[in-house]
Each structure stands twice: as structure tokens, then as C-alpha cells.
Amino acid sequence: MRTLQSNRRFAVAPMMEWTDRHCRFFHRLLTRRALLYTEMLTTGAVLHGDRARLLRYDPAEHPLALQLGGSDPRALAACARIGAELGFDEINLNAGCPSDRVQDGRFGACLMAEPALVGDCVAAMKSAVAIPVTVKCRIGIDAQDPEQALEIFAQAVERAGADALVVHARKAWLKGLSPKENREVPPLDYDRVYRLKRAHPRLTVVLNGGIGGVEDALLHLAYVDGVMMGRAAYQEPWRLVAVDAAVFGETPAFASAKEAATALIPYIERELANGTRLHAVTRHLHGLFRAVPGARAFRRALAGAATSPQAGAELLGAALALVSDRLPDRDGELAHIAA
Numbered sequence: 001m002r003t004l005q006s007n008r009r010f011a012v013a014p015m016m017e018w019t020d021r022h023c024r025f026f027h028r029l030l031t032r033r034a035l036l037y038t039e040m041l042t043t044g045a046v047l048h049g050d051r052a053r054l055l056r057y058d059p060a061e062h063p064l065a066l067q068l069g070g071s072d073p074r075a076l077a078a079c080a081r082i083g084a085e086l087g088f089d090e091i092n093l094n095a096g097c098p099s100d101r102v103q104d105g106r107f108g109a110c111l112m113a114e115p116a117l118v119g120d121c122v123a124a125m126k127s128a129v130a131i132p133v134t135v136k137c138r139i140g141i142d143a144q145d146p147e148q149a150l151e152i153f154a155q156a157v158e159r160a161g162a163d164a165l166v167v168h169a170r171k172a173w174l175k176g177l178s179p180k181e182n183r184e185v186p187p188l189d190y191d192r193v194y195r196l197k198r199a200h201p202r203l204t205v206v207l208n209g210g211i212g213g214v215e216d217a218l219l220h221l222a223y224v225d226g227v228m229m230g231r232a233a234y235q236e237p238w239r240l241v242a243v244d245a246a247v248f249g250e251t252p253a254f255a256s257a258k259e260a261a262t263a264l265i266p267y268i269e270r271e272l273a274n275g276t277r278l279h280a281v282t283r284h285l286h287g288l289f290r291a292v293p294g295a296r297a298f299r300r301a302l303a304g305a306a307t308s309p310q311a312g313a314e315l316l317g318a319a320l321a322l323v324s325d326r327l328p329d330r331d332g333e334l335a336h337i338a339a
Contacts, residue, residue, distance in 0.1 A: 006248075009248065011065075011206065012034055013208060015039065018234050025264075031243040032244055040068070043072065043075040063089045065092050066092065069093075071111060071117060077127065090132045093118070093121055093125070093134070094107060095138075112140060112141045116156060119157060122161060123161060134166060139193070141174055163204060166206040167193045169208065171186040193223075208230065209230075211227055213232060215246075217229065236287045241256060241257050264316070267281070268281050278305040278308075286302060294323040298322050
């Protein structure tokens, strides 16, 4: 019997303005097993915003985690309860985002300076729901020593009953670096995350940051319980086709990214009938055919969807026809791209 714990062996990271419901539905066609995450939603948005729109998802997206941003234990508990009632499989607390807006709201990476508060937040959510509660963090912030800071933080969330700790293996510099720079400039320290797992054998530790492909993920899985891929999964989604076989030992739903994209057409037709514009879905496919003949023509065809409110699902079919079925003589991962 499958458990959410097994799905945590590979996850696609929550990414603002990227991992919306259309993106997640497409990613689910590429991998049946990876754990998917929503974009971060603040407690204020969940409690007072357009809940039907913000928390909407397709049942096919399961297993699916809801990521929350906040620092008030009572508000987080209320949001966790809402998420559980709506059928999400996990609630994740964001303690890793370094943006100014997030800092102003006293959540995200700045929470690494308040491990006791994070523990209180986790405990409140755990008492409110029966589904797993997890935390995503950095190895430290600003002048913190990662050896000490991450250990104290991990102790706090483990005592509170967190079901997993997802660690982006970089520091976050809250002053002086932009959110983009914070994803690239601070050096990766995978060994620090490995040491954390050795020190906390009962805590599920998931590694995030700089995972460039499934082969990278397999190397890290020798030291941690799971890996989380971010930008590589979004910018080159063809990589996800290899996940089910390589990580979970299962046959993927589709043999290639081209087959999966073709299977997206009925979803697009349903969404268009409900008023969604084609570009809202196809914008997530632009990196699907790296190094395959016809990839540039495919991207241009999809870009055209942004200019026409009347664009239909047939545009994707026509764009896919521009992509060669002949694969380039490159590394083995590329064999999953085209049909």
C-alpha cells in the first residue's frame, strides 16, 4: 500500500507564479508518484480571500500538499483545518522564502530566527488535523552558523511532531540579496543536510536546492529520505517523465513528454469551456522539448496563444506536430522527451 511517506522520495517544489493548478495537472501527467505542492498561500488569503479560487485543484493532482505562509499558530491551525477538509494530503509551513513581502508578514525564512515559534505553529496545526504537517526551511539566515541554527530549528520542529523537514541547502540572506539571488548566490551545502539526517534518524529529511535532474536525485537519496526539485522541474518538465521508473520503480503513465502533452488536450478543452484562456495552461509547457528538433517552433506556436483570446486546444496539437519524433543523440534522459 502506498503512503505519503513513500511519495516524499521525490517532490516538485512550491514555486510562486509557477506551480498553479494548471502546472500541477500537467506535472501529474508526467509523473504519477511525485508529491506536488501548491504555491505558497498566506493565512490571510486562505481565511479572508477567494477560497474557491485559491484552493481549487483537480482530484488528479493527488498526492498534493498545501503550502502556507504565516506565523500565528491559531491562524495556521484554522488554515490547516480548511486544507484538510478540502482534501489536501499534507500541510507545509514555509520557513524558507526570503522576499521582503514575506519578511514584512513575519513568515518565510525569517522564521529561522524563531524556532520556538515555528514549533508552536507546527504543534497547533498537528492538533488541528490528522494529515501530515511539514516545514520547509533553509540551512540558516544571515550571520547564523548553519551547524547550530539548523540543529536548533530541527529540534524544535521534531519535538512539535513535524512529519518531515524539507531543507533548501542554502542560507538565505534577508538583506542585500533579492529572492532570485537567494536561489543562486549562497553556496549549496548538501553535506550539512546529510549531517542533519544522520543526527535525526527518525525525522524525515527532504533535500531541496540545485537538483538538476533525476540522476542527481538518486545520488542524494543515498543520504536523505527524499529530494525536492524546483526550477529544473518547471523549466525542463520533460525530466519528470523519468521519475516514476527511476525513483519508484514503476512504469510511467506515458512513455514520453510528447505523449503526456497530447493527453493534456482534453483538460484544456474542459478549461476553455469554463472560461480559462489557453495561455494560462500552455505557458507551463515552453521548456518541454529541450534539444529536440522543432522545439523553437513549438515555443513560438505556444507563445501565439497569449495573443488570441479565441485560441483553442487545437493550437497545442498543431504545436506538437512541429516537434520531431527523432531524438538527438544525447544523454539518456533525453530519450523521454519525444514520442
